[in-house]
Amino acid sequence: MAQTGGAEKSGSRASMREETERAILDAAEVVFAEKGFGGATMQAIADSCGLPKANLHYYFASKEKLYRRVVERIFTIWLEAADSFETEGSPDVALRSYIARKMQLSREHRYGSKVWANEVMHGAPIIQDYLETNLRSWTETRVTVIRRWIDEGRVRPIDPRWLLYMIWATTQHYADFAHQIETLNHGPLDDAQWAGATETVCDIILRGIGIDSDPPA
Amino acid sequence: MAQTGGAEKSGSRASMREETERAILDAAEVVFAEKGFGGATMQAIADSCGLPKANLHYYFASKEKLYRRVVERIFTIWLEAADSFETEGSPDVALRSYIARKMQLSREHRYGSKVWANEVMHGAPIIQDYLETNLRSWTETRVTVIRRWIDEGRVRPIDPRWLLYMIWATTQHYADFAHQIETLNHGPLDDAQWAGATETVCDIILRGIGIDSDPPA
DNA sequence: CGGCACCTTGACTGGTTGGTCAGGTCTGCT
DNA sequence: AGCAGACCTGACCAACCAGTCAAGGTGCCG
Structure with a gap:
C-alpha cells in the first residue's frame, strides 16, 4: 500500500x-x-x-523540531485571540470580549493550552524569544491602555499587570486544570456551565476593577 | 568515605x-x-x-515511588494552607486570609506548585484518589459556606465553584507561570510587588463578589 | 513507457535510563 | 574487641528511545 x-x-x-x-x-x-x-x-x-x-x-527532522512547530502553532492562535482585546473601545467591551474569547479557547484548545503551560513551567526553553518579543510588546500595549482607563477614572487604580495575570490565570485554568474541574464536577462542564463560568469570571473581574457593567442597573 | x-x-x-x-x-x-x-x-x-x-x-524503591512521595508532601502543605479558609468568620476575613496564604505558598513553594500542576495537567495518574476524596470534600464544605454567605446577602449570587477556581488559578499562576511573569518583569518580583499583587488580587475578588471591604470607605 | 522526484516503512543502531547487586564501610550493642 | 545490621556505592544490565537507512512503492512528466 x-x-x-x-x-x-x-x-x-x-x-x-x-x-x-x-x-x-x-x-x-x-x-x-x-x-x-x-x-x-x-x-x-x-x-x-x-x-x-x-x-x-x-x-x-527531530522530536524537538516537531515540538517547536506545535508550540509555534499554539502561539499563533493565542496571538489571534489577543486581538479581541480592543484598545479603542470601552474597558467594559474590551475586557468582556477578551475574557470570553480566552474562555472559548480554553474549551476548544485544551491541549494547546496545556502544552503552552508546560513549556512556560519548564522555563520556556523553546519559546523564550517569543516571551521577550511578542508577548512583552503585546503586554506593554495593554498595560498602557489600562493605565489610560485608570487616568480617565473608568477603572479603579490598580497595577494593570496583576489584572492581566488574573485574566490569563483564570481563563487558562479551565483548560490546564480541566481534569481537576471535571473530577469535582463529576463530568465535563456542559454548555450552560461554560456560559455561567464565563459570565461569572467577567462579572467578578469587571466589578472588581470598578466597572459597573449593564449601565442601567 | x-x-x-x-x-x-x-x-x-x-x-x-x-x-x-x-x-x-x-x-x-x-x-x-x-x-x-x-x-x-x-x-x-x-x-x-x-x-x-x-x-x-x-x-x-523506584522513580514512581519517589515521585509519589513528592506529590504527597505537597498535598499535605496544600491542605494545611486550606485551613486558613475559615468557615466561621466573615467572608471578608476568610477569603482575604485564604488568598494571602495561597499567594505566600506560591512564593515559597514554587516547585511544589509546579509539580502539582504537572500532575493534574497530565490527568492526575498518581493522585486521582486525593482529588476524589480530600479535595472534593474540602471543596464541598467551602461551597456550602459561600452559599450560606450568599443566602445571607453578604456575597453576590454567583456559583461558588467559579469563585474558588478563580482563587486557585490566580494564586497558583504566580508559581506555575513565574518564569513568564519574571520575563515580563525583567526579574523576580520584589517584596513590594508580591504585596501589591496580593492586595490587588484580594481587592478585585472581594469587590467582584460584592464585598465592600474597609467598611469605613 | 521510462525516468525522476517524492513518499513510505521495516529493520537497525548508538546512546541513555531505571533498576540491580555484590562487596565494602560504619554504628551501636554486648 | 567482635558481631550484626544498617548504610553506601561502583559497576553492570536489560529495556527503551530518537534517529538512520536502504529498499521499495507511487504519481507525474515528457
Missing part, C-alpha cells in the same frame, strides 16, 4: 503534505500535553495518528 | 535517615518541577543532592 495519508482523497501533492503534517501536529499536541516533552515518545505520536514512526521523521 | 549524608553532624540513625530522605525529596521536587516526570532522571536528582544514584534507590 502507499499514500497511506489516512482516509484522504487525492489532493495536490502539496496539499497532501499539508494534511499529513497537520495530522501529525494534532497528534503531537495531544501527546505532548498529556505526557510532557520528556514523557512523550515519537512512537506514541506515530501510533496516535496511525503512521509509522519513520514517517514522522520524514516530515519533522 | 561513608555516611556521606551531606554536611550533617551525627544525629540518631533515624533522624539521619529522615534528613537524607528530605534532602532527596527536596532535590526531586525541583527536578520533577523543571523537567516533568518523564523528563526527570534519577541521575539528575542524585547529582542535585550530591548522592550516588544507587543511594536514591536505597531510600526510594
